[in-house]
Structure formats: structure tokens, C-alpha cells
Amino acid sequence: MxxxxxxxxxxxxxxxxxxxxxxxxxxxxxxxxxxxxxxxxxxxxxxxxxxxxxxxxxCWYEQKNYAKSCHFIAGIDEAGRGPLAGPVVAAAVILPEDFKLLGLNDSKQLNETTRDAFFEIIKENAVSYGISMVSSQEIDQVNIYEATKLAMYRAVDQLDPKPDHVLIDAVNLEKLPCSSEAITKGDQKSVSIAAASILAKVTRDTAMRQLHEKYSVYGFASNMGYGTQQHLEALRKHGATPYHRNSFAPVREAFLR
Known part of the structure; x- marks a missing residue:
């Protein structure tokens, strides 16, 4: 032959x-x-x-709850608790029971190209998803932890159908209408939370790039609002934008305009 x-x-x-x-x-x-x-x-x-x-x-947490006759299991995660500027964003997503996306992981562990591709796949295949932003003004009013919870509640409220059980990345949400569990490093342990982390991060990164077009001196397109040296120097020189978190010490200590 x-x-x-x-x-x-x-x-x-x-x-x-x-x-x-x-x-x-x-x-x-x-x-x-x-x-x-x-x-x-x-x-x-x-x-x-x-x-x-x-x-x-x-898939262990999802499978455990499917076995308890929970049909719609939502994962929740956030992006943007630490930055000095921009919103905190939370996402909630219910994946189909047979959903499979090899390589799905904590959004911070994926490169931008993979995150963007997974973002579209998750949105197209999810049973339901919700994404919520809480502004810097709201963060200043209630503090970042409460603002994060508020964003999570708003994201869950967008889900249709409503979840039977919710998996959350390291935050306890006491006012959910269904059972829930907070999982430390959940975005690395649950496909549902990992999917939510991607929806939240890509949404927030997009918002920060849009802010960069208006306030390019702060470098939002690259630092996403985190306190890099360039960002801090711009704060000291130009003061804060309306999108900065005035309750955060580095912003509070700058000459605000």
C-alpha cells in the first residue's frame, strides 16, 4: 500500500x-x-x-444540585471590586444541564481573545443570564461590599426562568428567593460561576474602554480603573472624573475637581 x-x-x-x-x-x-x-x-x-x-x-456543584431535583442552577460572580474608578459589575447565568465548554475557567485565568469568544458562546447558549452595573456614585453611598451584593441581586432579578439554586463566588446573599451557597474561589470550582465571571469581566472591560475614550489620561483601557502608577499620577495631576470612587482613599486624597 x-x-x-x-x-x-x-x-x-x-x-x-x-x-x-x-x-x-x-x-x-x-x-x-x-x-x-x-x-x-x-x-x-x-x-x-x-x-x-x-x-x-x-461541574461537581451543579451535578450535586441536579441530583436534588434543582433544574435551574445559577452562577453569580462580579468584576471590579478593587478599582478606583468605574462600576462594579455582576453577572448571573443559568447554563443548560448538557452545556460543555472545555477551557472554561475564572475569567482572570483566560486571555482576552478566549474571554471574548467564551462571552459570546455563553450568551448564545445560556438558558438565561443577567448583567448589572452599580455606578461609582452608588458605591460611594453604600460601600463597595454592599454595592457588589446589590449588583448581584439585580443580576439575579433579570433571570427568567428563576433559579432553583444559586452558586455564588465567595459572597453570602441572604435575600434570595431560593437556596444558595457561597463558594470560596468559586470561579475556579464551578462552571456556572466561571461563566458568570466571564460575562461580568468582559462587560466591565468594555465599559472601561469606553470611558478611556473620554478620559484617556487615566489609562482606563489598560488598567481598567485599578490604581496603577499612571492612574495615580493622573489623579494627582488632574483630579478625579465623575466615574471615580470618591470613598476610596487614593481618590479621596487626590485634588478632586
Whole structure:
């Protein structure tokens, strides 16, 4: 039988259009190009297996509650508790029981391209989702912790259908109309919370880039409102914008305009 070319075999391996028998035969192929392709293929399959296992572990809280006859399980997370400027954003999302998105993780662990792609996939496939922003003025009125909870409640209120159970990243919400549990580092342990973290972060990052167009001197497009050296220097030189959190010490101590 005529040997397949390296180019053809490369295409087959990349498309996963191969059987275990075929792959085993390739291992005996002495061509160096084939051995490199096999090595790359096996590394990719190992990475996929690791992602599968990680995703399965991150479904534990959801599966536990599905077993209790909870049909709609929402994950909640926030973005923007620490910055000196901009809103705090919370998202709530109910994923389908058969939802699968390998690589889903805490939004901070993903690069921007992956976050943006996952953002669209989650919105398109979610049973329901809600996203809420609480402004810097509201943060100053009630403090950042209470503002975070307020954003979370508002996000949950947008869900339709309403959740049977809620998984929250490290915040206790006492006034929910259903059962809930706060999970420390939940965005790394629950696919629902991880999905919510992506919705919240991408939404907030987009808002901060829009603010950058009006207040470019503060560098919001790169620092997202956090207290970088450039941001602090701009605060001292130009004072605060209407979007700064005046209750935060670095802003309060600047010459406000």
C-alpha cells in the first residue's frame, strides 16, 4: 500500500479523522516528520483529556444540585471590586444541564481573545443570564461590599426562568428567593460561576474602554480603573472624573475637581 504523504497525515491528525489503529501504525513510521506529528498529536490529546477532567470537576456543584431535583442552577460572580474608578459589575447565568465548554475557567485565568469568544458562546447558549452595573456614585453611598451584593441581586432579578439554586463566588446573599451557597474561589470550582465571571469581566472591560475614550489620561483601557502608577499620577495631576470612587482613599486624597 502506498504511504500517505506527511501533508495528508497532518490533515488527518489535526481533524481527528483517525482511528487508534492508524495512530499505532504511524508510531512505527520512521519518517521524522511523522514522528513530530505524532508527538504533537499526543500532546494535544493529553491536553484535551486534562481539560475534560478539569471541566468534569468544575461541574461537581451543579451535578450535586441536579441530583436534588434543582433544574435551574445559577452562577453569580462580579468584576471590579478593587478599582478606583468605574462600576462594579455582576453577572448571573443559568447554563443548560448538557452545556460543555472545555477551557472554561475564572475569567482572570483566560486571555482576552478566549474571554471574548467564551462571552459570546455563553450568551448564545445560556438558558438565561443577567448583567448589572452599580455606578461609582452608588458605591460611594453604600460601600463597595454592599454595592457588589446589590449588583448581584439585580443580576439575579433579570433571570427568567428563576433559579432553583444559586452558586455564588465567595459572597453570602441572604435575600434570595431560593437556596444558595457561597463558594470560596468559586470561579475556579464551578462552571456556572466561571461563566458568570466571564460575562461580568468582559462587560466591565468594555465599559472601561469606553470611558478611556473620554478620559484617556487615566489609562482606563489598560488598567481598567485599578490604581496603577499612571492612574495615580493622573489623579494627582488632574483630579478625579465623575466615574471615580470618591470613598476610596487614593481618590479621596487626590485634588478632586
Amino acid at each position: 502506498k504511504q500517505k504523504s506527511i501533508a495528508v497525515i497532518k490533515q488527518l491528525l489535526e481533524s481527528d479523522d483517525v482511528t487508534d489503529t492508524f495512530v499505532n501504525e504511524l508510531r512505527t513510521d520512521e519518517r521524522k516528520g511523522i514522528q513530530k506529528l505524532i508527538d504533537r498529536y499526543e500532546k494535544r490529546k493529553l491536553q484535551e483529556l486534562e481539560l475534560e477532567q478539569k471541566y468534569r470537576r468544575m
